[in-house]
Amino acid sequence: MIIKAQHSMLSAWLRTMISLGLLALLQACTTTTIDEFRQGATGITADDSVVILGRRQGAAYETRAQFVECVGERMARGSNAINVVPEQQFIDAMFPWFEPRTAPLRSEDLQQLMAQPLVKEIMTEFGVRYIVWLDGQTETTSRMGSISCAVGPGGGGCFGFGSWEDDSSFEARVWDVSSATAVGTISADATGQSYMPAVFVPIPLIARVEANACSSLADQLKQFVQGG
Amino acid sequence: MSNCTVTGKHAATTIHGLKGNRDLQSGILKRVLTSVLILLCLASCAARTVNVEGSYPRPNIPAIPLVLGVYYGEGLTDFVYTELSDRGEEEYLVASGDTHQVLFNTVLPAMFERVVVLDSMEEAAARGVDAVFVPRINEFQLGMPQKTRLDSYEVWVRYNMRLTSADGSYIADWVMTAYGKATASSFSTAERGINDAAVAALRDLASNFSLGFTGVPDVRDWLQHRMSQ
Numbered sequence: 001m002i003i004k005a006q007h008s009m010l011s012a013w014l015r016t017m018i019s020l021g022l023l024a025l026l027q028a029c030t031t032t033t034i035d036e037f038r039q040g041a042t043g044i045t046a047d048d049s050v051v052i053l054g055r056r057q058g059a060a061y062e063t064r065a066q067f068v069e070c071v072g073e074r075m076a077r078g079s080n081a082i083n084v085v086p087e088q089q090f091i092d093a094m095f096p097w098f099e100p101r102t103a104p105l106r107s108e109d110l111q112q113l114m115a116q117p118l119v120k121e122i123m124t125e126f127g128v129r130y131i132v133w134l135d136g137q138t139e140t141t142s143r144m145g146s147i148s149c150a151v152g153p154g155g156g157g158c159f160g161f162g163s164w165e166d167d168s169s170f171e172a173r174v175w176d177v178s179s180a181t182a183v184g185t186i187s188a189d190a191t192g193q194s195y196m197p198a199v200f201v202p203i204p205l206i207a208r209v210e211a212n213a214c215s216s217l218a219d220q221l222k223q224f225v226q227g228g
Numbered sequence: 229m230s231n232c233t234v235t236g237k238h239a240a241t242t243i244h245g246l247k248g249n250r251d252l253q254s255g256i257l258k259r260v261l262t263s264v265l266i267l268l269c270l271a272s273c274a275a276r277t278v279n280v281e282g283s284y285p286r287p288n289i290p291a292i293p294l295v296l297g298v299y300y301g302e303g304l305t306d307f308v309y310t311e312l313s314d315r316g317e318e319e320y321l322v323a324s325g326d327t328h329q330v331l332f333n334t335v336l337p338a339m340f341e342r343v344v345v346l347d348s349m350e351e352a353a354a355r356g357v358d359a360v361f362v363p364r365i366n367e368f369q370l371g372m373p374q375k376t377r378l379d380s381y382e383v384w385v386r387y388n389m390r391l392t393s394a395d396g397s398y399i400a401d402w403v404m405t406a407y408g409k410a411t412a413s414s415f416s417t418a419e420r421g422i423n424d425a426a427v428a429a430l431r432d433l434a435s436n437f438s439l440g441f442t443g444v445p446d447v448r449d450w451l452q453h454r455m456s457q
Contacts, residue, residue, distance in 0.1 A: 064411075
């Protein structure tokens with residue numbers, strides 16, 4: 001009798017958990033918007049490469065190196081893969097010209113920079129055709145709810161519900177090194193709501209906002225530099 | 229019965245022995261625990277030292293055709309910044325003298341035709357240098373996430389740079405600032421964060437110094453004079 005009651009309680013708990021999980025899974029999705037603004041013709045050969053650099057001039061935030069790496073890795077794989085020079089390798093080789101305080105801010109500054117024989121030589125060595133400047137960040141807003149956890153001699157557990165919203169906003173400015181001009185801008189905005197229900201164990205249902213912004217932006221950038 | 233008595237005696241002896249052993253073990257355990265607690269307390273109370281370590285790339289700039297002497301004085305080599313806690317106790321000691329020498333020993337040979345490291349200012353004339361460079365740290369500030377409420381470690385340094393001729397006479401004296409920050413990570417230590425922020429600040433100094441050196445008014449005038457000779 002007791003076993004039967006426990007069994008029915010367990011089934012009810014499982015059903016609740018599955019329903020909560022499915023509900024949250026349905027809602028833990030991301031919306032991504034990509035905008036492209038083309039200023040000039042593009043095209044890339046098999047010998048050419050692209051370097052993706054994060055903007056780090058601002059005091060309030062800096063573009064995360066992990067996001068820059070993510071975009072680069074995605075552009076360098078799959079069909080029509082592009083040669084991507086790793087950010088840190090390029091910045092070290094170009095030292096001190098691409099540091100936060102010395103990096104060119106406008107495409108006109110790139111013309112002046114390319115006038116330096118050492119800079120031009122390294123740029124040619126890497127075969128850099130396009131410089132992509134990534135600028136942006138992911139912010140977490142609208143935090144709601146609370147989760148309490150307790151541990152005792154008989155065990156522990158958590159109970160509660162938490163949710164938050166992540167907003168990613170990134171802009172990629174593409175400079176053509178051969179002409180030292182800006183050829184276009186692509187922006188990616190992604191939003192998603194994450195949930196964390198906790199009934200004994202917290203179950204994180206995370207909206208992969210930055211990852212989606214990364215993949216969408218990388219795919220668009222790949223098409224853009226290939227002239228598509 | 230006799231067996232029973234013997235067993236009882238034996239049992240009593242065993243119990244007594246066990247009790248004695250337990251007391252001994254408990255005593256040792258107490259002493260060990262007390263020592264561990266004291267050590268932990270001392271470790272948590274003692275200031276943690278961060279010896280800043282990093283590598284710096286060589287600048288890609290045209291070299292000035294001069295021989296530069298560099299003297300790393302006490303204001304640089306033995307510089308240790310002390311970060312105090314909210315209660316005024318020493319929390320972190322940041323030693324950056326060695327890494328500053330590594331930095332200048334990488335940057336200066338790219339900026340000049342030849343660089344001579346001097347043990348004293350007096351040997352400058354004998355070593356045939358055109359000028360002597362003396363860097364010095366004036367001020368060092370550290371921003372810790374728990375104090376600034378930001379998610380990064382920040383380092384700000386103010387330097388006094390001095391350039392003299394081989395005989396010690398004035399050429400230039402100027403102030404430079406450097407800033408670096410490192411994002412605080414949940415899986416990293418404060419020591420690592422401080423080190424990364426300091427290395428970023430030194431890299432900032434290196435880029436600014438190597439590109440801005442010839443733009444310092446007194447240095448520019450001196451260089452123009454030297455080149456025209």
